[in-house]
Amino acid sequence: MHATREILRLAYRDFAHERRISLCYVLALTAVLAPLLILFGLKFGLVDTLAQRLVQSPANREIGAVGSDRFDSAWFERMTARTDVAFVIPNTRRIAASLSRLQNLKTGSELRALQMIPSGPRDPLLGPHFKPPDGLAELVLSVSAAGKLGVAAGERLLARIDRSHGGRDEGVVWEVMVTGVLSPDIMSEEAALVSLPLLVATEDYRDGVAVPALGWAGTAPPQVARSFARFRLYAASIDDVARLESDLSAEGIAVRSQLAEIASMQTLDRNLSRVFWLIAFIGTLGFLASLAANLLANVERKWRELSILRLIGFPTASLILFPVAQAALVAALGAIAAVLVYLPVSSILNGWFVLSLQPGESICRLLPIHVALALVTTLFGAAAAAAWAGWRAARIEPAEGIRDV
Template sequence: MRLVVGLALRDLVHQKVHLICNVAILAGVLVPLLVLFGVKNGVYEALIGRLLSNPATLQIDTSGNEVFVADDAETVRGWPEAGFVTLKTRSLFDFVNVRVEGGREKRDALLIPSGTGDPNLPDGVTLGPGDVAVSAGLAAQLSIQPGARLQVITQAEDRPRQLVLTLDVTSVLPAASASGRSVLANVEVLDLVEAFYDAYALPEYGIVDGRPMSQRTGEYEGLRVFARELESLAALQSRIEQEFAVRTEARTAEVETILNLGRNLNLALLFTAGVASVGLAAALVFGFWGEVARKRQVLAALALLGIGGRFLWLFPVVQALASGCCGLLVSFGLFLVAGAAAERLFNSGLTEAGGLVSVSMGQGLVIGLLVLAFVAGASLFAAWHAGRTDPADVLRSGVT
């Protein structure tokens, strides 16, 4: 076997025209496909990356004045499509005034129900009952740093005193996570604000006038839900609407458009690769078969020397794999050149992170293995033909 492999490689080096033709055929098909695959990767991954970089993409909010209880939130949390889930109080009471403890400067801000696991929070950040996270805009205006104490202040015309909640700032959110002036807190904080407006007594906060909290029912206006992944957003939104008979708001249409684009690009790439493979297979099969036919006397001479047909079939297979390896090296080299040229030509600003043309190392390895398997398969007809070489052909041809 080693002798046949060595002879096949030396013959391939000696017959450079055959090698160059096979490499040219492979590169002519592979390079355009690699560029198309790379562009599909770069553009699609950039679009998906933009969606995922904005946590609001996965968010679903119920609309209208509905009635939800804590068990409803637990029900949604148990669904496989759902990630973070929290209840929402009435939006009428979401706006509050905030200031740093001991400071004089105040700003109005939007109070948003949140909690540990909220995709808007940086990794590793938790929100306890007395913790909040603030938006970058609010932090800049009030010079808020993590670890500061923040006072949330609200007042109602029919209440003699303000409600002041002093909370710990655990995080300042990135600008992309929360715009404007906003404060993320557990829904229990928002529930206290709502109870204040509903004229309930909160003696632990100095509000002694009003109805006792024991009379308050645990009802909420809505749900704030995040899907686990983009692919489950539409299904989760539909399930919430059907389960609770409510309207919801989400960026489902935008997400579905991007996901459909990815599926259509994959189909187009598979169709193009399939058509190209047919032509490539025909060229390689007839090329390898023609080369075996041309070397029939050489193969017959090897058979006459005792190298049987069970080893002769390796001759075209080894040459095919060697040609495939050379073709892959040339193809990936030309792909890198074409990718660099595409980056210069199309300055779309779409793919600052990953590049317009992108093929990962893992993808490149898989492509290489598939190409070698394809080339080896295309050489099997020639291998079968070589394995049937009869030494008598040498005698009939007068070879000694």
């Protein structure tokens, strides 16, 4: 234990005594490691930002039907039971899923042919911040629709539905309340989220069926199980989109999704990873080879001094530890210097792209675990590079030092 402590002290004193040579070693490592940290920071920051935008944007997990079909309650129950489905809800015919007019009586502003989208609990468009619209008189507006109407959450509007029935044009009006306004990054088009019962009621009215809950006249509802023309479906994650789209296509259902954009992001991630690891391998291999050669030259240059240490009783393990300890010093100081270079450079890069980033996003970013992993990898790499020099130091015989005594 005493020999180990003493050889570490001697390795440090020798490292400090030859400070110019030691500084060159440290700067050489910094020159290799700092660009790798910046490159990996860009790779992680860019891909992580794109991935988070894909994950956080509900539109990227949405799978919609192309055209109309007939989906019964059994189909929706089966889809709801799937673990890769986060949300699914029936939807009516496209022509029936709109309000003829939505008017703000206070200002006179109005919207015509406003699209209605069925919503409910766990709707990804609502997230944790909005309560799903309930009943036949609540709706959540997109920010563009709310802006044109000049309303905010808690205000009331007048809704109107028109139909052609029995050769006459008819219409009904009723009062609705705005329970929330979606942010523009969630929904940019003019639309309103409504409960499924309200969407069904408007479809029935247009079909000439009575809606007793709202006092709308018409024929008696048919006594058959209801089926729906469309659906709203969201995958549990972007990784589930491909499987869901494949399964739905296998059922003969034509669907649309953001699978191409998801595939592009995943391809970008793979290609950037390949580029990074190739550059990291070439740069690291070159530096470690250089460090190994320099440490070996250092052992050869100090052959006489090391042989004297062996002569006075230092064991073989202590002599092996001498170049390894100096390599660890180079690795630690070089890694710290590389991090000190990375920090201001990453801040500058993030500043250049600040207008393209959303709050909390970074174009160049490393997590603490990445920095710790880089430090540990550098230490192990330096220790491995010192193995050659350590092997040479282990072959020093005590007799080598006798000639110089």
